[in-house]
Amino acid sequence: MSTALTELLRDWMPHQRWFGGKGREWAEVTEEGFFLSRTEPVVSVHRVRVGYTDGATETYLVPLSWRAHPEEELSSAFIGAVPGADRENYAYDAMRDRDATVPWLTHLVAASTVGPMHFHPAGVASIPDGAPGDIVSTEQSNTSLVYGQDAIFKLFRRLEPGLNPDVEIHDALRRTENKHIAPLLGHIEIDEPGAEPATAAMLQTFVRGASDGWRLATASVRDLYAEGDLHADEVGGDFAADSERLGAATASVHADLAQVLPSEPADREWFGATAQAMAARLEQALAVVPQLEEHLAGLRAVYARVADSPETVLRQRVHGDLHLGQVLRTATGWVVLDFEGEPARPLAERRQLDSPLRDVAGMLRSFDYAARHMLVEQPGDPQRAYRAQEWAVRNRGAFCTGYSAASGMDPCGDSPLLRAFEADKAVYECVYEARNRPHWLMIPLHSLSRLTAEA
Template identity: 80%
Template sequence: MTTVSDLLRDWMPHQRWFGSKGREWADVQESGFFLDRGTPTLSVHRVRVTYTDGQSDTYLVPLSWRDHMVEELSSAFIGAVPHEGREAYAYDAMRDREATVPWLTHLVNASTVGPMHFHPAGGAYIPEGLPGDIVSGEQSNTSLIYGQEAILKLFRRLEPGLNPDVEIHDALRRTDNEHIAPLLGHIEIDDADPANPPATVAMLQTFVPNASDGWRLATASVRDLYAEGDLHADEVGGDFAADSERLGAATASVHADMAKVLPTEPADEDWYGTVAGQMTERLTAAIEVVPPLAEHADGLRALYAAVAESREPVVRQRVHGDLHLGQVLRTATGWIVLDFEGEPARPLAARRQLDSPLRDVAGMLRSFDYAARHMLVEQPDDPQRAYRAQEWATRNRAAYCSGYSAASGLDPCAESPLLRAFEADKAVYECVYEARNRPHWLMIPLNSLSRLTGRE
């Protein structure tokens, strides 16, 4: 007899949000409850996957159930199980528009349904009754857009504790910062172990309509530059530097408000050594995966050693943790910063630790390099394009730092050993990612390491 566990074992490994593709499953345990018994019926399932190496992950999977096949939902079909002498047909509930309405209804009513608790933000308007449309292209999470008013992000992998995205947005509500999309509510689920705190299931934010993704805007500017063979970056109609400067100011504004409403503390001497040690450990592990990194190892270890000896003043605070051009939106009035959950692959406790704001600055500087150089992958031996890519990256990195400095009074790009090391550490991470997922892109972070270690 086919069970829900059987269906999910076959279906989950092929979903974009499933983070352990290729790992062998040893066991799967599923527990579910009904969130809405209308038509379609909506159930929510916690799926604990144990791998053959003994590690495990818990995922959240909402399912919608029908008593007949629905042709227009064929791409969302998961499978059928016997039920009361008939077949019950399971669909991915996040792709079944009729099954998306109850999420907001329960938020409006501050419901508790089984182990799940709905928490609307005080005074927030939640557009009850609207169906949600899925956002394509996401990886670790799944989002639904409700009209032009709200966006619900479902956190697929569950960990006990409040997700930093909810925590930081909730804190920033008190600042009225213009560079975030306000929090409208969040949803939690009790952990299977009552000794653990609930896990964050989802968050609802104000939707930002008519906004442009930062990565797409930046790469369009690079294409404009490449198309104009005899013009410099500051002469091209699609010059991005003014936007980069405003983005730097927006980043500084968000950092300042995070420091106002969340904990801060000065870095002590031990912190510098700890950061340098962690970077060195990551480098050693990365060389095992990407042997070409070895030629940069001495230069990188020298950068990290400079951090261990550094005493540049650092006030540690909560940071974004995964800032890049894909995490920002440009609207008619300015920049919006999204997704404060940090790197989803890192444990939640690590993502909530206090850090230097330079970590975020380094992430954005790496993103400018990627935007400039991603088209070189097609023509790696074109020195003219390489020169122009570097010119674009240098101009926009400088503009971003100028905007940050003007808004904060601090120049993040002044000869800082810490910033240079953060950039290098991020590029090492990128080398591992590219080697595993896009080997033909590996040249991008490797070339950046040549610059960062002084080899070019």
């Protein structure tokens, strides 16, 4: 049954960065909510279920703050007005209303149960109760708030039954005291009818004074482009030492994950299923990116080598979506963030055992992106293209050197699985760029030329 609120949400949600159903036709929308706080401003939390015309459904978590009068300073967070018994009520995005962000940590400190929502403090450090949170503007599939200098809160917008890997892995790694993660301070679950509770949010220690890996890497590339007569190892902003340390940090996290969570040797069936899944994703991608046809035979050959690969692989829990935007450099080293995997994949799939080479491939692809993203502006500049390739090769090699030194295993040798993971990721990138940044499509397509030529 349609209500004034569901109609507002139907209009508002497709324009939010975290909404994953952009471009899909809605068949219906329903919502159910409860009050998180009845003080001023009133805060309610809504589970919004969207049904699409293709039969699929998704559930999103939408916290709202309610005001008796319009608030000019909250105009960018305004959703709409809903008629009440004696006046209109004004609904705002509660994650962008600072006064409405306080109850999350208050309930977490108290280990509350509010309606279907359960708050679980980790009990390892103090939680900044009473402080408001400031929204992190760069978030995409989720929404994060920073509470002062102490904690960062992540709201998982799309709900799925089961424990989110980000919470599960951070909780497990806490026992190892791994220095390359930000400690978990607590998490929130919400009951799902007839299923396991879904993870609604998590709270972590905020990493102070950290620099984003993507920004550092791309600054290094800009330094190289600015020095026309110097090689990558001669430029003041050379990134290779950081890449090597990042490889060592990645190996450390992988080793501890294998220690505290299940692992097992990969059998022939797993290799075959992995190759088959990659081939299936390729066929789906062809419908979106016709340019993949040029690489079709080469990609199929790359994937076929996986099915017949003699390499030994230990399947374990991994990051699942590792790239330069998921790591922070601090004064003491690298910190790895966001262990939830690719948000577009089903949660059960993201919790499956996998090869650490998937994470290695993700980071290698990220080095290629960092090196080539500025070529989008000048695609016909052969000098820039040469220097981009030089930077990518140097930093990919440094990452592998660091990983090998820390783990005793060279992740970047002649591994059919690594090449296939890279190619599979590049195919995924082609689909993303075709839909969102068509002028960037040249980056993954160039990589596929390299990967299939080496097959």
